[in-house]
Amino acid sequence: MLRIKCPICGLRDETEFTYGADAIVRRPDMDETNPQDWLNYVFYRDDPKGPHKEYWHHVQGCRQWLVLERNTLSHEIGACRLAREVPK
């Protein structure tokens, strides 16, 4: 069982959360004209082995979007912050 420390609700079981998306991806500037950049942004994701940052939603709690550090190899959970407080 993964346990995630929500900054609002405290330490909770993973079953209260839903995975959202890769939190590493950054949208290209709106005036970007290279189609490859947009293709990468919309469709391609890295599949890192080890530490990663992900968006999770505390859907059965405070309903906030979170940025969670998770190790894809060991499932170790690191820092968890409100997405709104993470610099873009």
Place this chain on the structure above:
Amino acid sequence: MIEIRSPLSSSVEPGEYGAQSAAKAALQLSERAPGSLIQIAGWQDFATVTAPALGALGFDGHGNFRTVQTAGPVSCYRIAPDKLLLRHSDGGSFKELLENLNPASSPTLDLSHARWLIEIEGSEVEALLARLASLDFSLQEFPEGTFAQTGIHHVGVLLHRVSADKFLIFVPVTWAESIWNLICETAAPFGFKVIVHP
């Protein structure tokens, strides 16, 4: 205003159920209408723009994400950084509150018809809840006058510890019957009594 009807009207039958070895049922289950329930939401300036309205109700700020603030018949739950849930237990109006809020910066949502309350009381209340949600329900970790939002049967609920042996559970009306049935099933090994409030 449309009359609020219980979503449990066909499920709640007063009586004693489950294990009956104990002289007194270890748990008492009942239901309650929430009274008036309103949610206030906002953006980054939430605290500033809602402070006067909350002050008029008798609240000093938003409090924290664990403690239930009360002012007379009104309870205030800080359910998210920019969201509050207010309950007027006797169904009183939030007219004054609404007059003090700017709908352009502090939108409100009347949830009086959207939630129902299930009340659980008794010596085995912690043991029962531990079988329903994965939280620590000991008095030390979940003291009197605190609340938590969690899932029961994958349904989002809010639990409020009213006293050492009594919890209020806010459930979505559409799931109230499923949750009630699950609670009754889970309470059977302890023995429980269903009571109807006058």
